[in-house]
Amino acid sequence: MADAGSRIMTTPPAATAPLLRRLGETHRAPVAFTIDGQPATALEGDTLLTALLLNAGALRQSEFGDGPRAGFCLMGACQDCWVWTEDGGRLRACGTPVQPSLRIVTREAPWPPLG
Amino acid sequence: MAAPRVIVVGAGPAGTRAAELLAAAGLRPTVVDEGRASGGQIYRRQPPGFRRDARTLYGTEAGRATALHATFDGLGPAIEYLPETLAWNIHGGALYVQREERARRLPFDALLIATGATDRMIPLPGWTLPGAFSLGAAQIALKAQACAIGSRVVFLGTGPLLYLVASQYVKAGAQVAAVLDTAPPGARWKGLPLMAARPALLAKGAVLIAQLMRAGVTMRRGVVPRRVLADAAGTRVAGVAIATPDGGEEVIACDAVGMGWHLRAESQLADLAGCAFDFDADSRQWLPRADEDGRASAPGIYLAGDSARILGADGAEIAGRLAALAVLKDLGLPAPPGQDVAALRRQRQVMDRFRRGLALAFPWPAGLVASLPDETLVCRCEAITAGALRQSATELDAPEMNRAKAFSRTGMGRCQGRFCGIAGAEIVAAARGVPVEVAGRLRGQAPVKPLPVAALADDASTLEST
Amino acid sequence: MSENRADVLILGGGLMGAATAFFLRQRGLSVILLERRLVGQQASGINFGNVRRQGRFLPQLPLANRSRAIWGRLPELLGEDVEFLPSGHLRVAYTPEAVATMESYRDGARPYGLDLELLSGNAVRARFPWLSPEVMAGSYSPHDGHANPRLAAPAFARAARRAGARIEEEAEVLTIEHESGGYRLNTADGRVWRAPVLQVSAGAWGGRIAARLGEPVPMVVRGPQMGVTEAVPYALLPVLGVTTKEIREVLYLRQVKRGNIVFGGTGHGPAELDAPPHRANPDITLHQFTQLRRMVPALGALRIIRTWSGIEGYMHDEIPVMGPSAKWPGLFYAFGFCGAGFQIGPGVGDVMAELIATGTTTTPIEPFHIGRFT
Numbered sequence: 030m031a032d033a034g035s036r037i038m039t040t041p042p043a044a045t046a047p048l049l050r051r052l053g054e055t056h057r058a059p060v061a062f063t064i065d066g067q068p069a070t071a072l073e074g075d076t077l078l079t080a081l082l083l084n085a086g087a088l089r090q091s092e093f094g095d096g097p098r099a100g101f102c103l104m105g106a107c108q109d110c111w112v113w114t115e116d117g118g119r120l121r122a123c124g125t126p127v128q129p130s131l132r133i134v135t136r137e138a139p140w141p142p143l144g
Numbered sequence: 145m146a147a148p149r150v151i152v153v154g155a156g157p158a159g160t161r162a163a164e165l166l167a168a169a170g171l172r173p174t175v176v177d178e179g180r181a182s183g184g185q186i187y188r189r190q191p192p193g194f195r196r197d198a199r200t201l202y203g204t205e206a207g208r209a210t211a212l213h214a215t216f217d218g219l220g221p222a223i224e225y226l227p228e229t230l231a232w233n234i235h236g237g238a239l240y241v242q243r244e245e246r247a248r249r250l251p252f253d254a255l256l257i258a259t260g261a262t263d264r265m266i267p268l269p270g271w272t273l274p275g276a277f278s279l280g281a282a283q284i285a286l287k288a289q290a291c292a293i294g295s296r297v298v299f300l301g302t303g304p305l306l307y308l309v310a311s312q313y314v315k316a317g318a319q320v321a322a323v324l325d326t327a328p329p330g331a332r333w334k335g336l337p338l339m340a341a342r343p344a345l346l347a348k349g350a351v352l353i354a355q356l357m358r359a360g361v362t363m364r365r366g367v368v369p370r371r372v373l374a375d376a377a378g379t380r381v382a383g384v385a386i387a388t389p390d391g392g393e394e395v396i397a398c399d400a401v402g403m404g405w406h407l408r409a410e411s412q413l414a415d416l417a418g419c420a421f422d423f424d425a426d427s428r429q430w431l432p433r434a435d436e437d438g439r440a441s442a443p444g445i446y447l448a449g450d451s452a453r454i455l456g457a458d459g460a461e462i463a464g465r466l467a468a469l470a471v472l473k474d475l476g477l478p479a480p481p482g483q484d485v486a487a488l489r490r491q492r493q494v495m496d497r498f499r500r501g502l503a504l505a506f507p508w509p510a511g512l513v514a515s516l517p518d519e520t521l522v523c524r525c526e527a528i529t530a531g532a533l534r535q536s537a538t539e540l541d542a543p544e545m546n547r548a549k550a551f552s553r554t555g556m557g558r559c560q561g562r563f564c565g566i567a568g569a570e571i572v573a574a575a576r577g578v579p580v581e582v583a584g585r586l587r588g589q590a591p592v593k594p595l596p597v598a599a600l601a602d603d604a605s606t607l608e609s610t
Numbered sequence: 611m612s613e614n615r616a617d618v619l620i621l622g623g624g625l626m627g628a629a630t631a632f633f634l635r636q637r638g639l640s641v642i643l644l645e646r647r648l649v650g651q652q653a654s655g656i657n658f659g660n661v662r663r664q665g666r667f668l669p670q671l672p673l674a675n676r677s678r679a680i681w682g683r684l685p686e687l688l689g690e691d692v693e694f695l696p697s698g699h700l701r702v703a704y705t706p707e708a709v710a711t712m713e714s715y716r717d718g719a720r721p722y723g724l725d726l727e728l729l730s731g732n733a734v735r736a737r738f739p740w741l742s743p744e745v746m747a748g749s750y751s752p753h754d755g756h757a758n759p760r761l762a763a764p765a766f767a768r769a770a771r772r773a774g775a776r777i778e779e780e781a782e783v784l785t786i787e788h789e790s791g792g793y794r795l796n797t798a799d800g801r802v803w804r805a806p807v808l809q810v811s812a813g814a815w816g817g818r819i820a821a822r823l824g825e826p827v828p829m830v831v832r833g834p835q836m837g838v839t840e841a842v843p844y845a846l847l848p849v850l851g852v853t854t855k856e857i858r859e860v861l862y863l864r865q866v867k868r869g870n871i872v873f874g875g876t877g878h879g880p881a882e883l884d885a886p887p888h889r890a891n892p893d894i895t896l897h898q899f900t901q902l903r904r905m906v907p908a909l910g911a912l913r914i915i916r917t918w919s920g921i922e923g924y925m926h927d928e929i930p931v932m933g934p935s936a937k938w939p940g941l942f943y944a945f946g947f948c949g950a951g952f953q954i955g956p957g958v959g960d961v962m963a964e965l966i967a968t969g970t971t972t973t974p975i976e977p978f979h980i981g982r983f984t
Contacts, residue, residue, distance in 0.1 A: 048274055048380065048400070052316050054194050054290035074191035079289045086380055087274045092841045092869055093527035097379050099274030101524070101563070103281035104185050105178055106262045106410070108525065108558030108594060108915075109272075111840070117911050119840075121594075124178075126191070140843040141740045141908030233892040240892045247896055416889065526868075540764065547648060550655065550760040558840055558915050590889060594840060594913030597903060601896040 048082040048099055062131040066115075071127045078103065078110050078122035081133060088112050088122055089135050117142035148253040148475045151176060151239050153231045153413060156184020157457045158258035158449025158464035160216045165468035167222040168480035174224040174250060176231050176241055178593075182216040184260055185280060186457045189213065190288050201287055203312070204348060208458065231259075232591035234416045237444070240590075247599040254444050254471045257413045258464055261450035263404035264429070265563045266301075266513055267530075269520045270372030271403065275381030279404030283309045292318035294400025298384045300324045300369055302506040303406040307352045314359045321398040322362040324386060326405070327506045329365045335505025341497040362396075368512065372401055405508055408566055410451045415588030418442045423581040426503045427454065428510060429566055430585040436489055438467030439474075446471055459495040462488050513567045514574030522571065523564045525557020530571055537575040544584035545569050558594055561586040616640040616776070618966060619795060619805040621783055621819065622812035624654035625759075625952065626944045628766035628777075629959020630809055630966075632688075635773035637967040642776040642803060643767070644783055644795065650763025653813050653951065656887075656920030658836060658862055658874045659759045660849055661953045662699045663724050664751040665715065667929060669977045670954065671722035676973050677957025678753065684956070688769040692761040695867065698848035699754035700738065702745045702905060708853045712749040715853075726751050740845065742907050749853065756849045756864045759952055766959070786822065792940055807966055809942040814923035815883055816931065816945025820980065825937055827983050828926035829946055833879035833887070833919040835894045839912045841869030850905060861901040871909065876901055881921035890917035922949045929978060932958060933965070936981035942966060943980055 057072040064085055071080030078100050081088055087097035088110050100110035103123045110122040115132040117140065150166055152159045155177035166173040175182075181189045187209040190201065198206040219225075226241065233240040238251040263278040270276065277285070277293050279301060285291045292313060298321045299310045310323045339346050356363060368387035373395060375382040383395045406427070414432035415421070420441040421430045434440050434447045448467035449460035466488050469479050479485075516522070518531030536542045536551035545568060548554060554568050555561030561568070565586040573583035618634055620627045623645025634641045643649075661681055663674040680687070681694050703709045716726040727750040734748030735741050741748070767777045782798040792806035810819050817829035846865040852875075854860060863873035876898050879891040895917055903910040925931065925946045935941035942965065944958050951958070957973070965971045 049285065049289075049291045049293060050295050050318070051291050052286070052318060054190075054196065056195070057193050074193045076289060079285070079291055082274075083291070091272070091527060092843075095272065095521060095527045097274050098272060099380075101272075101276070101281060102262060102278045103284040104262065105593065106559065106562050107278070111558070111594075111913075117908065119911055119913065137843060140845055141906070141911075143739050233895075235889070235892045249893070540768075543648075547651075551764070556916070558913075560916070589916045589918055590892060590895070591914060591917065594915050595895075596910075597839065597899045597912050597914060598910045599896065599899060601893070 046086055047084055048086050049079060051083060060127050060129050062127055062129060062133065064133050065135055075127045076123055077112070077120060077125040077127050077131065077133070080127035081112070081122060081135070085135065087135060090137055092137065113138060147171060148477070149251060150174070150254045150256065150471055151250060151252045152256045152258060153239070154184065154258035154260060154449065154451070155179060155182035155216060156186060156258060156260050156449060156460065157212055158460035158467070159184070159256070160212050161461045161464035162256050162258060162448055162468040163219060163223050164215050165465055165480060165483070166471065167219055169472050169477055171477070172222060172224060174226060176226045176229050176239070178228065178230055180228055183209070183213055185284065187212055188284060188288050194290065196290070205457070212461070230593055230595070231413060232593065232595050234413060242595055242599050245596065245598045245600055246602065248602045252444065254446060254475065255417065256446040256448060256467050256471060257451055258449040258460070259410040259413060259451040261407035261409050261454055262562055264406050264408040264508070264566055265403065266405055266509070267516065267520055267522045267524065267564055267567050268369055268372055268403070269517060270374060270381070272521055272524045273372055273374050273381050274379065275400040276372050277400065277402050279305050279309050279402045282402030283312065286312055286316055292316070292400070293402060294381070294398065295319060296321045296398045296400070298322050298324060298396055298398040298401045300367070300384060300401055301404040302327045303404065304349060304502065304506070305404055307349065307356065309402060310361065311352045311355050314356065314361060320361045322364065322396050323356060324367040324369065324384065324396070325363070325365045325506070326367050326369065326509045326512065327365060331507055332505045335501040335503070338497045338501025339505060341494045341501070345498065406502070406506060407450060407454045408562070409454065412560065412588040412592045414440060414445065414447055414451070416590055416592070417445045419445055421585065426500045428508050428580065436492070437470035438463055439470050453496065453499065455492070455495045455499055459492065462492050462495070466492065510570050510580065513570040516571065522568055523554040523557060525559050526553045528552055528554045533568055533571050534575045537572040542572070543576070544582070545572055545586050546584065548572050549586060555586045560589065614642070614802055615804045616642040617805060618807040618809060619644065619793060619803055620809045620811060621795070622810065622815070622945070623649040623763070623767060623777065623779065624652060624811060624813045625650060625763040625766065625955035626947070626958050626962070627809070627811035628763045628770060629956050630811060630944065630962045631770040631775045631777065632766045632773065633960045633963030634966065635770055635775050637963055639967055640774070641770070642778060642805070643770070644781040644797065644803065645777070645779045646782045648779050649767040649777065653920060653922045654763040654955070655760050656836065656918055657759045657834060657922070657949070657952050658872060659756045659864065659952060660862065661694060661757050662751070662754045662849060662851070663953065664699050664701060664719070664726060664749065664754055665851065665853070666950065668718050668722065669974070671719060671724055672973050673957050673961060673975065674954050675723060676960060677954045680956035680960060681757065688765045689772075690765050690768070692765050693758035693866070694755065695757065696753055696755035699751040699851070700734070700848040701749045701851045701853045702734070702741065703747045703853050704744055704859070705746065709747045712747060712853050716749060724751065738848070740906050740908050742905055744904060750848070754849065762952070762955070786819070788938065807940045807942065809944060809962060809966070811944040813945055814881070814921045816923060816943065818883060820931070820943060823935070823938065823941065825935060825980055827931060827946065827980060830924050830926070831881045831883060831921050832924055832949070833881040834874055834922055834949060835877060835879055835890050835898065835919055836872065836874040837890065837895055837898065837914045837917040838873070839871040839909070839914050842871070842912060844869055846871065846906065852905070858897065859901060861898060861905060863902065863905070871912070873898060873902060879919050881919070883921070887920045890919045924948045931980050932962070932978035933975050933980065936979070936984060
């Protein structure tokens with residue numbers, strides 16, 4: 030393991046760099062939404078997971094302190110991609126189509142939200 | 145007499161063929177499916193607005209995929225179709241389903257479970273990092289979203305899906321850093337006699353591998369993976385470390401890894417229905433007991449497709465037909481014309497031979513799993529380490545997985561042990577020095593998947609109060 | 611077979627039996643505990659985990675107080691953590707009648723040293739702002755709390771074993787015989803066990819065994835209905851409950867520090883002595899959702915991830931059986947805790963050990979004597 034780091038050829042993208050890479054189907058209409066209050070853009074037909082990971086490097090922080098998470102199975106089985114909305118809602122990102130109204134937070138906010 | 149109430153759960157290859165046959169027999173089955181459209185995971189459809197053709201999406205299986213979609217779409221009013229609906233429990237002869245905030249109780253005379261499978265996973269150190277996905281996820285990202293899981297992708301694991309997904313990535317223009325197969329180089333020969341049962345499929349596999357070689361993709365067999373490496377900030381995948389023959393380590397740089405070791409059956413509903421399970425030594429997993437047509441041990445329950453036996457998509461179509469014919473027979477209804485049960489059973493047997501061959505050719509590396517380092521997060525939902533699980537099996541004396549779960553929380557999280565249960569049993573078994581079947585399997589607990597507290601029962605009066 | 615002889619044989623390895631074994635060793639008696647399956651797997655393992663005195667039958671409060679003191683000392687006593695969290699216990703009322711019940715309970719509990727704080731709807735919401743507007747009042751017990759039932763009984767059994775007790779799991783007792791100088795038990799594996807003293811702490815199975823010993827009791831078994839949500843940030847500190855006469859309103863919930871919210875109530879399901887545990891009834895699960903949202907509306911945004919049930923023994927008079935036999939010397943009972951045994955478990959073990967070792971106890975337990983049924 031001593032020389033592991035030195036043998037990595039490519040420079041890893043920054044933590045916030047998008048995780049996924051879009052390969053096609055770029056003709057679709059854009060959808061504007063927000064991530065942690067910042068504007069972001071996706072395309073109609075993107076899942077929320079796709080929309081988030083084309084704009085960011087993770088979906089959420091593990092609630093048990095072991096670091097960021099970005100989903101795993103994309104088929105609604107692993108439950109790794111549940112994200113919070115600003116109003117305290119919960120969405121499974123891999124099965125939710127991105128919507129213009131969505132305001133997603135990737136950092137754990139106080140719960141429950143008190144209005 | 146009222147028409148028998150038959151429910152099919154799952155609208156993939158098995159569920160579609162079962163529904164087709166039940167409808168042809170004059171029943172109007174209810175088809176419950178979590179997807180937005182039929183097809184299951186293997187023939188998953190891209191969302192409206194996407195333009196790629198079937199050949200691009202499904203390759204050599206384009207014909208099968210489009211035929212299956214057309215069959216399902218053609219059923220129309222001949223079935224009651226409940227898409228985007230979770231089947232979360234079974235109780236008192238009824239299936240409990242939920243869609244958004246509506247919860248319903250659907251009584252049945254026969255329930256045909258065709259819920260498919262998910263990737264069987266090894267919880268390698270680093271598998272929770274952003275950029276680490278299941279093989280199935282890598283395929284779904286491509287098929288349903290036209291995305292690659294990263295810019296430079298390693299595929300790691302074993303089984304046909306490993307090579308299929310890698311070749312699909314190459315065709316789509318993604319950069320594949322390597323295909324790392326944990327199967328020993330000689331294993332394929334062991335599987336060959338059984339796999340020869342389906343020569344055409346074997347040939348397809350050879351073509352895939354040849355394509356990958358021509359594309360210059362690094363392919364290794366007999367790989368012993370050590371961990372998925374993180375970048376300096378610890379926030380995403382930067383490589384995969386594998387053991388070298390001299391006892392050292394080699395790192396293959398990448399920004400994403402797709403991992404999977406064959407599939408595991410989605411068998412929770414069968415469990416909740418009270419079906420008996422047996423340990424299948426070939427695939428080293430517990431499977432619900434079923435006869436050759438798919439009758440489970442619990443009355444009125446039928447199993448088809450990968451949720452019962454991992455036979456692949458075309459095997460699932462056959463199993464769906466056989467299970468539907470069994471439903472009709474048990475209900476005393478005539479089968480639609482042109483159904484040759486004996487021929488279907490023979491085909492299914494051939495596919496089962498192939499399945500056993502695959503298990504030999506692409507074996508589950510049980511020893512690797514058993515020796516995962518203590519600091520490995522085995523249960524990704526609850527962030528429980530292999531060390532904590534081992535401690536529950538040794539120091540706390542848990543003899544099997546459910547007790548180990550109670551002590552350590554392994555398998556207690558949102559995914560209900562789907563991704564750690566099989567590996568966890570290997571770890572418990574090794575820690576106690578017993579065969580893996582003695583370590584048992586995690587019992588299914590409702591809900592099958594997370595159920596919203598916002599769900600409202602259609603008929604609250606069904607409450608059985610004491 | 612002299613090696614299978616001890617001062618005390620305990621039949622049943624739930625929390626009561628395991629705690630009794632532990633405290634008997636503290637008093638220097640030799641003890642063998644026989645458990646049919648694994649320690650703490652039945653009601654002791656599947657219950658809600660309430661460490662609550664508030665709301666108990668008043669004559670049970672001295673025992674509950676003694677137990678509460680032990681809960682506070684558990685890490686040092688057992689050498690392991692069973693996640694006891696003295697985060698308070700709050701009962702809410704939705705009706706004026708329930709508020710009146712709370713007031714009279716508060717007055718009745720005070721002489722026992724249990725001080726409860728009654729808060730108006732607005733006052734209780736000021737302190738716990740996530741409570742729903744429907745809450746009319748709250749009764750707060752600051753020193754109650756909760757713990758992890760999956761860990762408690764096994765931890766007692768391990769500590770007892772370290773202290774010299776024999777804990778025999780997978781030891782199913784087939785016969786119980788009186789003989790000169792005590793009791794002779796045969797297990798399914800052919801082994802024979804002897805002791806001058808026998809304690810029956812077999813939970814839901816206690817009634818069946820008592821009947822075989824000539825002391826039938828009126829008892830039924832039921833399945834508690836439990837569930838748990840996904841983990842969310844730790845916010846609901848007190849254990850929550852409802853004061854009501856209406857079973858369908860009886861909801862209880864607690865948030866563990868890791869974030870999951872455990873809940874139960876609003877009805878029971880069936881249970882059987884001779885069959886595997888039933889699963890939770892989904893109709894009850896769905897009904898619990900309405901009561902969860904009613905008490906803490908923010909729960910409506912969450913998901914549940916697991917449900918379970920099990921078996922608990924209920925006496926017809928809702929009072930446990932605890933103390934010496936009315937018929938046989940050297941025979942003791944501790945079972946039938948009516949779904950409310952977890953909090954008092956450590957105290958029951960301590961009191962039973964005292965009773966067996968000294969012939970008496972400083973904690974009044976007369977109301978629980980089996981002789982009340984004859």
